[in-house]
Amino acid sequence: MHFFSSNFKLGILGGGQLGKMLLYETRKWDIQTKVMDPSPEAPCKIACNEFVQGDLMDFDTVCAFGKDVDVLTIEIENVNVDALEKLEEDGITVYPSSHTLRTIQNKANQKLFYVDHSIPTSPFTRFAYTSEIADSISKGGLQLPFVWKSAQFGYDGQGVKIVRQLDDLKELPNVECIAERLIDFKNELAVIVARNAEGHIQTYPVVEMEFHPEANQVEYVICPARIDNQVAEKAREVALKVSKQMEHVGLLAVEMFQTQDDEILVNEVAPRPHNSGHYSIEGSYTNQFEQHIRAILGLPLGKTDSKVAGVMVNLVGAEGHTGHVIYQNMNEILKMEGVTPHVYGKKQTRPFRKMGHVTIVDKDMSKARAKAQEVKELIKVVSQ
Template sequence: MAKQISDLKLGILGGGQLGRMLIQEAINYNLVTHVLDPDHDAPCKDIAHKFECGSITDFDTVYQFGKKADIITIEIEKVNIEALEQLEREGKIVYPQPRVIRLIQDKGIQKQFFKENDIPTAPFQLFSSKEDLPNCAFPFPYIVKQRRDGYDGKGVMLISNADDADQAFESPLLAEALVDFDKEISVIVSRNANGDVRTFPVVEMEFNKEANLVEFLISPSTYPETIQQKAEKIAVSIASALNITGLLAVEMFVTHDGDILVNELAPRPHNSGHHSIEGNYTSQFAQHLRAIFNLPPGDTRALSNAVMINLLGEKKHEGLAVYQDLERVMAIEGVYVHLYGKKYTKPFRKMGHVTVVDQNREKAIEKARYVQQTLKVIS
């Protein structure tokens, strides 16, 4: 008899909140989960069948970890690709595929991929170092990003003048023309090994500009059908062009003219899909498991309006985390709290999220505002 999902050992590179929520779902299928993370106190530590503390960027550590799993996935892109490629050559299943992670790891290569595949994206230029920024063709202000290792808003700068350019990152850079967009949206798309592709409904994001993090997400979008269909079509075309197996989050800008420009990709469950746990028939975590185990995609329709808020560590608070007024927000109907098991808070650290579900969109937003003003992560 062929191996079944419930017999398989899933190796997860990275043990943060995405891995944690993936494990919560994996429990439903008897999956055995092994997690590798350099933080001995990572959110997955106590809920994985086996937690290994070690580097996810070191060849040997990743290779030895992968050898023990039947199927390997990631919850963060910054992993050792060479080890994953070696494991793949030796017959291990690695989803998303290492070549996809390699492409997405480098924002420069990502942008070139968009260009080659006629995916609309903001104009860009690549620079080997900040010393070359004076050659940048874009007017001030423009954006520079580290080509590698940026996450949660780190590794991104707005360049308003020559002095800013002087202060930019040391590493190879991607410069982008500033897009004067109406809103940022996201479409999460899944693709299994059979090639079955399914998108989640378009969601709208609101950023905390100070922290440069998604702070507020609204599902589903109220953009006109034509714009939403265009966004979903772009997400599907990227997943197909990549031939990815797994989940792909596609972050996009909607311009004031209703055009769509792809910003960035993430080949895994994503912050812009957390609301799907309560807000959609199938969660992004369940969908990722379905995709990598080659099961049929689940129903992605929205059950209700859902608003997701990231719980970020309060400014000036560093130390043992305290969740102030948790009880007050739990008294509101349709409020779902997810804490990430992080012992220590620091300013802007993602400590959890809250999803507010309400059939009435305005009420959901109103409740989310209340939660945001009430529930604070302090020390």
């Protein structure tokens, strides 16, 4: 099949920042794109060949959209999987597949998948409703503290809460959920695995993630992770096992804990480009977005080595600010060597909303990390 400057059409479900960065690559190669998102102001709207406003969870809407493309992919997991399955039955190529996405979309199913395939993960208990948890605690079936996770529709730290006392449960929605043992870990790590339909695989270097203590969002991604080579290899092996068992096509970001005993436990996965790979735009020979396109179209996978050490800083809306966005001190960070800001194109900010990121590259990791801290303190995402 001819992809470049042809009638081939790539469909993308979701028009947020990940889709926007995928479109950098499709425009580079002149691949025709069609994007659907519920928002009329989606970041993808100005960069794709065709934009459709529509509900990603509506069966008929997703089916109608998908019938008009040659290959369909996603930039967000919250889409109608039954519609994807129907499109596959009708001969549309869908990556990641409906089968893969159905496993990942529900965190309880995802955790059961790890258990069934002997993939190390933290112990957990599954509940049909949050209201069942208090009874389990009273009968000794569950002990405080633990991590509560909504089984579905969580993103960017939403749908996750550390429960330290019974009163914490009152704040949570009464939905299907899991309660995970709170892990005492040294580091939170991630490995992105690229895989095409023929089973060819490439892995990106292990990255280290530093999280905001309140928002449960990644603040910094550091590549390469500052860990022993043996631990890095163990993380890579676990990520490859997850990839092999899921048989995904495209990218699979595997988030993991490094315990105090240097064991690796899988936290969760995302079958798409991921926040932990944004550094690759400036730092890698093949960035994660190009690699996803290569994988789903069956093109040769690119080199995943880093050219230089990289640190990514997330730009999120400041607390106390909701409304039309203003980026303060952008000129100051643009004066800094090796610093590249990415603004996602979201016009409205709110506390902790992901509005952009900044990549810092340097031959010296310690200098890159120090500069990242300076960037974090300088730039402010506020409202008018």
